[in-house]
Amino acid sequence: MATPITSIKKTERTEMEVQQEKLADLQKQLAEQEESLQKLIEITSELHTIGALDALQAMLQSKEKIAGIAVGQVSREPVTNILNNLLAAAGTLTAVNPATVQQLSHSVQQGLHEAEQGVEEGQKTGVLQLMKAINDPDINRAVTFGMNFLKGMGKGLNDPTE
Template identity: 50%
Template sequence: MAKPIKVIEKIELTEEQKKMQSLENLLSGVAENKDSLLETLSLIQELHDSGILDAFGSLLKAKEKAAKIAVGQLTREPVTNMINNAMAAGGMLTELDPETTGKLAKSLTHGLKKAEQGLKEDSKIGLLDLMKALKDPDINRAIGFGFNLLKGMGEGLKE
């Protein structure tokens, strides 16, 4: 019967052997990814030729100063107001029905085209024209929409 193994010998690699193994792994990785590495080198060369690489390097060297400037610009009142307004507008848009919003946008576009045609005609509108216009179902619908919009806004402002 064979003797049981009692001691496991750990093979210690020398520094030279470790370097050689790392170099072999690196060469193997380069060989496997030749196309992507060449493309990356080409991209880096383009960045260098255009001066973007130098600018980016300078920005990294001055990262603390650049960060202070960026934070200073972002904390200015107009910028924070813009961010807060964008967030409020985004919140408002999440509450609206997309179908209604699309219909309203399409109607607004159509209305702007009609208004532009009216400007080109440059005709005067009298009191009698206004009375006739109220009988037009399209105008009446738009005025009703406007009144309901104003009513809803007023109710919202009351809260």
């Protein structure tokens, strides 16, 4: 029978051997990714040629100044006003029935198309034509819609809770 193993010797690699192994792994990875690395080098070279790398480096070195400028620009009153207006408009749109908005949008587009045609044809409207036009069902519907809209808006302007 064989003699039993009484001690196990762990072979420790030297730091030089570890570095050699890492270098061999790195060489293997570089060889496997040759095409990708070539493209990366070409892109980097092109960015350097047009000065983009220098600009990027300058931006990174001045990141705190750039952030300060950006915050200063965003906090200006016109910018905060537009953001507040966008939020208010979004709130209004969420409260309105999407089908109504879609129908109104379609109606506005159709109205603009007819208005363009009238301008191109050089149409002029007199007082009598205006009085007769109110009998046209399409015009009457639009005028009634506008009057009801104005009435509702007037009520809203008079409401102190809003």
